Amino acid sequence: MIDIRLVRTDFDSVLSALRRRGVDPGEVRRLAALDAAASDLVRRRDEARAAVKALSREVAAAQRSGEGELSEQLRVQSREKGVEAGLLEKEAEAAAEARREALLRLPNLPSSEAPDGAGPDDNPVVRTWRPENCSYAPWQRVPHWDVGRDLGILDLESGAKLSGSMFPLYRGAGARLLRALTNFALDDHLRGGFEEIRPPTMVKTATMVSTGHLPKFSEEAYHVERDDLWAIPTAEVPLTSLGREEVLDEGQLPMRLTAATSCFRREAGAAGRDTRGLLRVHEFDKVEVLAYATPSQAGDVHAELLARAEGLLAALGLEYRVVDLCTGDLGSSSARTFDLEAYAPGTDRWLEVSSVSWFSDYQARRANIRYRPSRGGPPAFVHTLNGSALAWPRIWAALVEVNRNADGSVKVPDCLRGYMGGQEAIPAP
RNA sequence: GGAGGGGUGGCAGAGCGGCCGAAUGCGAAGCUCUUGAAAAGCUUUGGGUGAGAGCCCCGGGGGUUCGAAUCCCUCCCCCUCCGCCA
Numbered sequence: 001m002i003d004i005r006l007v008r009t010d011f012d013s014v015l016s017a018l019r020r021r022g023v024d025p026g027e028v029r030r031l032a033a034l035d036a037a038a039s040d041l042v043r044r045r046d047e048a049r050a051a052v053k054a055l056s057r058e059v060a061a062a063q064r065s066g067e068g069e070l071s072e073q074l075r076v077q078s079r080e081k082g083v084e085a086g087l088l089e090k091e092a093e094a095a096a097e098a099r100r101e102a103l104l105r106l107p108n109l110p111s112s113e114a115p116d117g118a119g120p121d122d123n124p125v126v127r128t129w130r131p132e133n134c135s136y137a138p139w140q141r142v143p144h145w146d147v148g149r150d151l152g153i154l155d156l157e158s159g160a161k162l163s164g165s166m167f168p169l170y171r172g173a174g175a176r177l178l179r180a181l182t183n184f185a186l187d188d189h190l191r192g193g194f195e196e197i198r199p200p201t202m203v204k205t206a207t208m209v210s211t212g213h214l215p216k217f218s219e220e221a222y223h224v225e226r227d228d229l230w231a232i233p234t235a236e237v238p239l240t241s242l243g244r245e246e247v248l249d250e251g252q253l254p255m256r257l258t259a260a261t262s263c264f265r266r267e268a269g270a271a272g273r274d275t276r277g278l279l280r281v282h283e284f285d286k287v288e289v290l291a292y293a294t295p296s297q298a299g300d301v302h303a304e305l306l307a308r309a310e311g312l313l314a315a316l317g318l319e320y321r322v323v324d325l326c327t328g329d330l331g332s333s334s335a336r337t338f339d340l341e342a343y344a345p346g347t348d349r350w351l352e353v354s355s356v357s358w359f360s361d362y363q364a365r366r367a368n369i370r371y372r373p374s375r376g377g378p379p380a381f382v383h384t385l386n387g388s389a390l391a392w393p394r395i396w397a398a399l400v401e402v403n404r405n406a407d408g409s410v411k412v413p414d415c416l417r418g419y420m421g422g423q424e425a426i427p428a429p
Numbered sequence: 430g431g432a433g434g435g436g437u438g439g440c441a442g443a444g445c446g447g448c449c450g451a452a453u454g455c456g457a458a459g460c461u462c463u464u465g466a467a468a469a470g471c472u473u474u475g476g477g478u479g480a481g482a483g484c485c486c487c488g489g490g491g492g493u494u495c496g497a498a499u500c501c502c503u504c505c506c507c508c509u510c511c512g513c514c515a
Contacts, residue, residue, distance in 0.1 A: 039478095039479085042484080045484080046482095047484090050484070056495050056496040057447075057496085058495090060447045061447095071495090072495095074495070075495040077495085079495055081495090247476090376458085378476085
């Protein structure tokens, strides 16, 4: 959530920043009004409570000095004040709740550097990278579901038999390729100074709420009712919640974390889209990078996370482009996001394989993640950043399409061979 | 799953229903002393909100009371033992 004090002290800039992302100015004005009402009630409630406390002390004093009658009078007065305070308390709570709801509805202020735009079509491509001698021959124009089936490394039918459509099953070298990708990426991030985490994949409701995945997106997540646990849609959920209610030392920042987990998405809103192959699946593996940083570090860390994801794509030899999400397409928690899209020649599409976001203090405020400045002073909210590096099904798809040889076999990228027992290619049957 | 024990400030650890937002110790910061350091002594040292006075926070929520860290209910979490188990 954004800082309510900004709404009080700098209303106009909040208004214009949110207007860039298409927020109705009326929403912001309504929030300001709710805030004023809530503050007023809090003040009146506190005055009533202060009176109760003062009277209570007088009751005690009167009792000590044996003035029974006076004590009884004061007791009655205090009780009346207490009733008044109780009523004001209820009102103040309701007002605070209304304010909180309005506040939670507002998205983050976009970074001043985020490009303006109304939707996905307005996202500028900031750069494109391609390997040397990059070209696509006819035998690379085969979609991965055909390549995978022909080589016996992707068995979508069996996945569907076990769990339903959009639950892929990889086998043989296909499964090993996934494992290689995960080890390759984790090792790379370890060398970059990241701490490897293996978090739980099922989390409590409170954990989903603190990252903003609930209640808004409950339709998108798998829920185990008996135990009231949620299957994580991304490792961002447990990793961001790691810092929940914590006060970190500034010396620990930036704190860099990486985790490989399965991710689960119901894709309820995307029924019928991308139903073929690996473009959209209910369960997939992903390596995530995440950082907590001070506000002054955040810009560099954002660039660092982006560079890591790009580095992996380049090492894998995939042509990719970097897209700067415009204000109309930015996720609601994010101040700035770069998407990475890899080119898959067989399906002839740019596949979103990573999303690298800077959330400023929006998530940290909601999850209460702070740091203690080493120069002293009160704890301040950290900035959170995260990125996928990378999401494997689409990478897997792009890889088998790009690396398909004329004879139907698929070349294993150099960087993965060590993780594949030296295997240079997945042979055609 | 069964039986017990426990959740208090950065940590450890006290706390008859009424100067308790909280003793004490450790840790940390500042100062004095010292060539410097150690030691010693003195001082300071939780968070939220608010312009401030104030108000709130002793695992979460609710209740009793003029007044709750302290009493009651409830939920959560942790620990020990037993059982089961990859």
